[in-house]
Amino acid sequence: MENNAFDRAFEEERLKKTISLAKEQLSALRAKREEKEDEIVYLKKEMTEVTAHSIPNLWSTDNFYDLVQLSQYANSVSDKAAGHDHESNKIMTLERIIDSPYFARIDFKFDNKDAAENIYIGLSTLLDEQTYKIYVYDWRSPVASVFYRFTTGKVSYEAPAGTIHGEVSLKRQYEIKDGKLEYFFDADIQIIDEFLRLLLSKNASPSMKSIVETIQRDQDIIIRDMETDLLMVQGVAGSGKTSVALHRAAYLMYKGLSSNLSSNDIVIISPNTLFERYISNVLPELGENNVDTVLFEQILRSVLKTEDIQSRNEYLECLLTSGDKKYRDLLKSSMEFKCSDKFTGILKRFITELPNKRIEFSDVYYDGKHIETRQLLKMKLLKQNKGALLAFRLEQLEKSITESIHEKRKMRMKKLSSIISRQPVHVFEAEEVARMLSILESTALIKNIRKFTRLDCFSLYKELFADKNSFYRLAKGIKLPDNIEEIINFTLKNLEKDRLQYDDALALVFLNLKTKGYTDYAGIKQVVIDEAQDYHPIHFEILNALFSKARFTVLGDVNQTIGKHEDISLYDRLRNILNRKKSALVTLDKSFRCTSEILAFSSQFLDSKSGIRSFSRSGDVPKVIAAGSPSALDDLIIEEISTCQEKGYRSIALVCKTEQDSISLHERLKSRTDIRLVKSGTVIDLSGVFIIPVYMAKGLEFDAVLLCDVDNRHYNSEDDKNLLYIACTRALHRLNLFYTGDKSVLLQ
Amino acid sequence: MLFKKVAEILADIIEIDADDIEPETEFIKEYGMRAIDVAKLVINCEKKFKITIHDEDVHGFKRVNDIVDYIEEKLSENAALPSDKGRESWYYK
Numbered sequence: 004m005e006n007n008a009f010d011r012a013f014e015e016e017r018l019k020k021t022i023s024l025a026k027e028q029l030s031a032l033r034a035k036r037e038e039k040e041d042e043i044v045y046l047k048k049e050m051t052e053v054t055a056h057s058i059p060n061l062w063s064t065d066n067f068y069d070l071v072q073l074s075q076y077a078n079s080v081s082d083k084a085a086g087h088d089h090e091s092n093k094i095m096t097l098e099r100i101i102d103s104p105y106f107a108r109i110d111f112k113f114d115n116k117d118a119a120e121n122i123y124i125g126l127s128t129l130l131d132e133q134t135y136k137i138y139v140y141d142w143r144s145p146v147a148s149v150f151y152r153f154t155t156g157k158v159s160y161e162a163p164a165g166t167i168h169g170e171v172s173l174k175r176q177y178e179i180k181d182g183k184l185e186y187f188f189d190a191d192i193q194i195i196d197e198f199l200r201l202l203l204s205k206n207a208s209p210s211m212k213s214i215v216e217t218i219q220r221d222q223d224i225i226i227r228d229m230e231t232d233l234l235m236v237q238g239v240a241g242s243g244k245t246s247v248a249l250h251r252a253a254y255l256m257y258k259g260l261s262s263n264l265s266s267n268d269i270v271i272i273s274p275n276t277l278f279e280r281y282i283s284n285v286l287p288e289l290g291e292n293n294v295d296t297v298l299f300e301q302i303l304r305s306v307l308k309t310e311d312i313q314s315r316n317e318y319l320e321c322l323l324t325s326g327d328k329k330y331r332d333l334l335k336s337s338m339e340f341k342c343s344d345k346f347t348g349i350l351k352r353f354i355t356e357l358p359n360k361r362i363e364f365s366d367v368y369y370d371g372k373h374i375e376t377r378q379l380l381k382m383k384l385l386k387q388n389k390g391a392l393l394a395f396r397l398e399q400l401e402k403s404i405t406e407s408i409h410e411k412r413k414m415r416m417k418k419l420s421s422i423i424s425r426q427p428v429h430v431f432e433a434e435e436v437a438r439m440l441s442i443l444e445s446t447a448l449i450k451n452i453r454k455f456t457r458l459d460c461f462s463l464y465k466e467l468f469a470d471k472n473s474f475y476r477l478a479k480g481i482k483l484p485d486n487i488e489e490i491i492n493f494t495l496k497n498l499e500k501d502r503l504q505y506d507d508a509l510a511l512v513f514l515n516l517k518t519k520g521y522t523d524y525a526g527i528k529q530v531v532i533d534e535a536q537d538y539h540p541i542h543f544e545i546l547n548a549l550f551s552k553a554r555f556t557v558l559g560d561v562n563q564t565i566g567k568h569e570d571i572s573l574y575d576r577l578r579n580i581l582n583r584k585k586s587a588l589v590t591l592d593k594s595f596r597c598t599s600e601i602l603a604f605s606s607q608f609l610d611s612k613s614g615i616r617s618f619s620r621s622g623d624v625p626k627v628i629a630a631g632s633p634s635a636l637d638d639l640i641i642e643e644i645s646t647c648q649e650k651g652y653r654s655i656a657l658v659c660k661t662e663q664d665s666i667s668l669h670e671r672l673k674s675r676t677d678i679r680l681v682k683s684g685t686v687i688d689l690s691g692v693f694i695i696p697v698y699m700a701k702g703l704e705f706d707a708v709l710l711c712d713v714d715n716r717h718y719n720s721e722d723d724k725n726l727l728y729i730a731c732t733r734a735l736h737r738l739n740l741f742y743t744g745d746k747s748v749l750l751q
Numbered sequence: 752m753l754f755k756k757v758a759e760i761l762a763d764i765i766e767i768d769a770d771d772i773e774p775e776t777e778f779i780k781e782y783g784m785r786a787i788d789v790a791k792l793v794i795n796c797e798k799k800f801k802i803t804i805h806d807e808d809v810h811g812f813k814r815v816n817d818i819v820d821y822i823e824e825k826l827s828e829n830a831a832l833p834s835d836k837g838r839e840s841w842y843y844k
Contacts, residue, residue, distance in 0.1 A: 405805070405807060408807070409805065412806070432787065434794065435787055435790045435791050435794060436787065436790070438790040438793065438794055438806075439786045439787050439789070439790035441806045442786070442789065442790055442793065442806045442809045443786060444806075445806035445807040445809070446806075446807065446809065446810040448807060449807035449810070450810075
């Protein structure tokens with residue numbers, strides 16, 4: 004809709020006033036601070052001068068008054084310094100307000116008032132200290148909840164003084180950057196997607212407006228759902244899944260704040276480090292401190308307490324770059340098997356038989372007496388509560404053994420002392436020497452006991468594969484892959500290495516959680532998982548064990564998998580593993596990010612053409628561009644980059660198949676244009692020109708994409724088809740593909 | 752402070768300046784402590800804090816803070832017990 008001139012002038016004026024107030028406060032604060040800084044320096048100086056003489060003999064009672072004097076100076080310095088920190092925060096907040104003071108407004112008429120008030124909502128409160136007029140309300144304040152929770156009409160919200168009733172006549176959203184009002188629009192519901200917002204701010208036709216509102220309504224249902232324990236969202240590329248996930252986190256946090264839960268109760272499981280940066284761009288309310296973003300690899304590292312673990316990206320790089328097809332197939336089938344519910348089934352049986360079959364108890368002797376026999380120890384363990392974790396049960400067993408040792412220690416010490424006292428060498432240190440002997444023998448004893456009371460998951464895991472007979476016994480009734488022998492041998496070989504393979508690390512974490520438990524995440528109430536299609540059953544088993552009391556929001560797209568095949572049954576499997584009381588699956592099938600041309604082009608890589616509905620926004624048709632030689636290819640790419648830059652695109656991505664390809668392309672181009680390379684673990688701002696491997700580009704979006712090396716050597720299999728689909732759907736406005744040599748068969 | 756007291760006991764046994772000892776110091780490695788010195792450390796801590804240190808726990812003391820943590824735990828256990836049950840001196844005498 005067109006903003007009418009009157010509204011526009013009103014909003015411009017209002018923005019100007021708000022910013023000038025913030026600027027006024029800022030300069031007053033800065034002046035005051037300078038004054039204070041001088042004061043602190045002066046006080047510190049005075050303190051050393053006045054009290055220096057008294058410090059050496061401060062603690063004698065005569066100098067009590069010196070001590071008092073010193074502490075008076077010190078107190079006033081530290082008070083002032085604390086005030087100083089507080090003001091630094093305030094200055095930062097004001098600077099942020101001047102940049103973008105608010106993002107929404109509601110016109111709210113309190114039931115007991117005649118006129119509606121304009122309530123502007125922003126990241127923090129701005130108050131005119133003279134008139135007490137609030138220019139901006141903090142988005143966490145009670146009245147702001149109306150914006151998040153209601154459409155226009157009769158509303159109510161909880162305030163410290165009780166329930167407040169009123170009526171909302173307008174909901175307006177703004178885009179303000181660098182203190183300038185870029186656009187605003189009115190909509191009944193909050194429009195969260197930057198794209199949809201931009202659409203609405205321009206001359207959107209009524210039909211367009213209604214489409215946007217339906218999309219938003221679909222998303223809104225997901226964002227605000229509080230009933231479901233497990234909410235699964237299947238959304239096609241460009242349907243706004245990620246922004247939905249983030250807004251759901253914000254909404255849940257919002258609800259959490261009003262019921263006094265801390266924001267740390269929410270965790271987002273994200274695929275890579277790039278994602279974290281993206282989050283703060285999409286949704287400023289979420290800020291970095293407010294929600295924990297956890298990489299799956301971080302979970303593996305903290306449970307296993309080691310850094311020597313292959314990351315998922317390293318695994319994918321191995322899989323994508325290896326020229327040896329047999330090796331590639333083995334890598335893939337090993338990963339597939341060890342992440343499957345078949346293998347977790349075997350692991351579960353293995354864990355059940357640990358107490359009975361795998362723990363090697365031994366007799367315990369102390370002071371020449373037999374205190375426990377191995378049979379008795381095993382019986383004690385088997386008699387314990389089977390619901391408790393095995394590690395805990397063993398700990399109890401160890402405690403009962405040490406307790407009976409403690410009872411006999413007095414006698415033992417007597418014996419040791421009498422032996423010592425018969426040796427004249429030790430006559431002056433008899434007590435110490437006897438104690439030393441006791442410590443030495445007790446150390447040896449406890450080390451022996453711990454051979455069976457402490458679980459070593461790594462050796463147990465190795466044993467599982469080394470003892471092939473019992474492996475097959477445990478797998479009875481489970482259909483194993485044809486190359487299981489090969490997988491077992493491959494695993495045994497890998498376990499000899501210092502660095503754990505990604506799939507073995509997952510299995511080990513599973514084993515650890517099921518025998519020892521892990522409590523670091525026990526307080527988490529909400530878990531949001533993005534890119535769920537990349538996870539296997541074992542991932543969900545692990546998440547379920549870690550966040551046993553949490554509600555889950557799971558988002559994914561079964562068409563965007565890398566290195567595995569997936570279909571809609573993913574969600575059924577997920578439902579079985581996470582096993583929550585109330586679960587629901589929602590489908591987002593309207594893709595509105597890419598132009599229809601890009602979407603049409605990308606859909607050639609999908610097996611089923613159904614599902615995706617495009618949103619009428621058109622652009623250039625993607626081209627597949629051939630170059631006669633590698634150097635001609637580079638020229639064409641450079642040319643395309645400058646075309647994109649002329650068109651004003653802010654993020655331009657050169658997508659390669661692997662990190663190796665990215666590195667070599669970067670080497671070739673870096674002297675010719677300003678270009679950055681994105682590697683595992685890098686966190687950069689996603690604007691400018693950069694080179695990125697396709698598996699890292701997942702979940703991200705760029706104004707323009709140049710997909711490089713679409714020759715037949717790089718892209719020829721079913722798995723590669725998925726990669727092409729992912730790479731192409733990253734583009735919002737412009738997509739072109741480049742190759743030299745033979746064109747990929749997938750593009751015919 | 753608990754750490755300071757432990758550091759003093761330790762310094763006394765190995766004859767160094769207590770100020771040189773830090774919470775993360777791996778005392779056995781760093782000062783080449785003999786088994787007999789460790790026994791003295793254990794006995795003196797028990798006397799000072801009126802607690803019992805179980806001999807099978809001693810091998811876990813690597814850093815000074817390991818002892819401090821152990822003593823802290825024992826003291827809080829003892830706080831829950833009636834008085835003078837703290838160091839059950841009959842154990843080792």
